[in-house]
Amino acid sequence: MFTDDTYMTGQKTDIRTLNLKELEQVVSGYNQPAFRAKQVFEWIWKKGINNFEGMTNIPDQLRKNLSEKFIFLTLDEINRAESTDGTIKLLFSLHDDKKTECVLIPSEDRVTACISSQTGCNLGCKFCSTAGIKKARDLSAGEIFEQFIASDNLSVAKFGRPLSNLVLMGMGEPLLNYENVMNAVEKIISPTGLNFSPQRITLSTAGITAGIRKLADDDVKFNLAISLHAANEKIRQGLMPVTNSNTIEDLKKAIIYFHKKTGTRVTYEYLMLKDINDSAVHASEFAEFCKITPCKINLIEYNPGDFDVFKSSAPETIIRFSEILKSKNLIVNIRKSRGKDISAACGQLANKC
Template sequence: MNKTDIRIFSLPELENIAQAYGEPKFKAKQIYQWIWQKGVMDFDEMTNLSKNLRENLKESYTFNKLQNVHQQISVDGTIKTGWKLEDNAIIESVLIPVPKDTRYTLCVSSQVGCSLNCKFCATGKLKKVRNLKDYEIYEQFLRVNNQSIEKYNHKLTNIVYMGMGEPLLNYNNVLKSIDKITNPNASGYSMKRITISTAGIVKGINKLADDNIKVNIALSLHAADDKKRNFLMPINETNNLKDVIKSLTNLYDKTKVKISFEYIMFKDFNDSLDDAEKLYKLTKHFPVKINIIEYNYVKGVDLKKTDDDKINQFAKYLVDKGVMTTVRRSRGKDIDAACGQLANKIEKK
C-alpha cells in the first residue's frame, strides 16, 4: 500500500486523525510542531507521542523526503542542490551566502519546470511538469537552512521564490508553504524576509492584494515596453505592462509591501538610455527599487551580456532621477546557479 505523506494534512485534519486513533486532540498539535517547528521527518523522533501512536502513524503515513541527487559549490560560496521528488522529478534550490552583510538567502523552486518559456531562461526550456506541493517547497527551506547552518554557521535570513517555476501559477501551495515558514507555531520567519518573484501574473498579484499577503514582490520586468517584453516573455501578451502595473499599484495601495523590478540587461536590446527613460516612467506608480542584473549566458539563446560601462550608464540615469537602483553581479555563475540558469544540467548529463 502506498502510504500518504503526513505533511498534506492541516492541523484540524491531524486532529481528526489523532481522534480516530483514540488520542486526545492536543496530540495533533504535537505532531504538527514536530513536523513544522522542529523539522522532524521520522515518527520515531516524536518522543512525546506514545509508542502505540507512533506505530499507528507509521503504518499509514510517511515522509517522502527530497533526495539530494547533486550538489555544486561555486567559488563564491553559492551552493546549488538538486533534489529528486517522490515521482522522480528533479528540482533545484540555491543557497546564496553574503557573510559580510549577514545575508543567507535561499532561492526556492515552486514548480517542476516552467510553462512561461521566457527567452533568456534555462528553466523555461524544461517545460512545466507539475506544481510543487507545499511541503516540497517547505522542505527545500528546511534542508537548505540546515546546509546554511552546517556550512556557514548561520541560519537562512531571506527566502526568495525565484527558483524554477512561476510562484503565482502555484498560488495555493506557495501561500501554504509561506504560512509554514512564517507561522509562529511552525518556523516563525518574518514575512518581510520573503520575496515572491513573478513574471507578472495579474490575477495572482490581485489575489495577493485581496488576501492581504504582505510578502515582498519582485517583478521580472526585463523590458519597459510591450513589444520588447512580448519578445522576451510571452506571458506579456496576455498580461501586458499596463495591467501588471495596475495590479501592482492595487497591491501596494492595499498592503504597502516592498516592490522591486528585476531588469536583466541584454546587449543592444534593452540597454539604451531610451529604455532607461521608459523604465523610469514605470517607477512613478508606487515606491520601487530597481535591480539591474547582468545576463548569464544560457546555451542556445541568442542574447548577449551588456558591457559594464553601459550597465553603469543606465544605472546612473536612474539614480540621477532619484530611483533606488542597484547593479547585481550574479552569484554562482560557474555552477549554473545564477538567475535563469537552473535546468538540472548535472542530472541530464
C-alpha cells in the same frame, strides 16, 4: 482531506497535506487526545522533521498508526555543486523521480536561499534555462517547505549561521502554484511554524496579474519582486510570452492595487541584455513605468545559458542605464551574478549540477 494522488505514494498520503483540523480528526480516529495532533503538527512544521521515528514524545502505537496511513514525501539530495564564490546548488529528486533545485547564496552579512515552486516551468521566458524544462508538476507545500529546511541546515553546517533571507525565485512561477506556495510560506513565517520574518522573504513573479491581486487581497507581509526586464510591451512580449495574456497595462494596474492594499514597495528585476533592453530610451521607458508606485530596482547582469542568443550588456552600459534611472530619483542596485560557474545564477537552473 487532500486527495490529489500527486501527493500520494501507494495508498499513503503525504501527511504534510493535512491541516491541523484534519490532523486532529485523524488522531481522534485512533482514540488519542487532540493535543497529540498539535504535537505531531509541531514536529512537522516547527521542528521541520520529515519522519515519524523522530517524533519522540508521540506514543509508539500512534506513530505506527500514522505511518501505516501516511508518509512524508521527502526530497532526496542527489547532487551538490559548489561555486568558487561560495554559492551552493542542490539538486533534489522527488518521490516521483521529478527533479527540482535550490541555491544557497552566502554573503558577508547574510545567507539567502533561492527555492523552487514547480518542477520546470511553462512560461517560456527566452533568457531562462529553466524554460527548456517543461513543467511536470507543482511542488507540494511540504516540498517547498523542505527546501527551506535543507537550506537552513546546510547554511548552519557550512557557514555557521542559519538562513537570513529567502527568495522564491528558483524553478517555476510561484503565483501559478499559489495555494501550495502560500501554505509553505505560512508555515515558514508562523509562530506555530518556523517563525521566520516575512520581511526577509521575497516572492518573485514573471507578472501574473491575477496572482498579484490575490496577494494584495491576502494582505501578505512578505516582499514582492516583479521580473520586468522591459517596460516596453513589444520587447517584453518578445522576451516573456506571459506578457501576451498579462499586458504591461494590466501589470501596472495590479501593482498599483498591490501597493494600495499592502503599502509594500515592489522591487523590479531587470536583466541587462545587450542591444535588447539597455538603451537610454529603454531606461526612460522604465523610469516612466516606475512612476506608478514607490519601488526599488535591481539591474542584473545576464548569465549565458543553454539558449545563448543573448549577451550581457557591457559594464559601462549598465552604469549609464542606472544613472538615467537614478536621475529620476529611483533607487537602483546593480547585482553581480553569483554561482555562474555552477549554473546556479539567475535564469540558469536547469537540473544539471
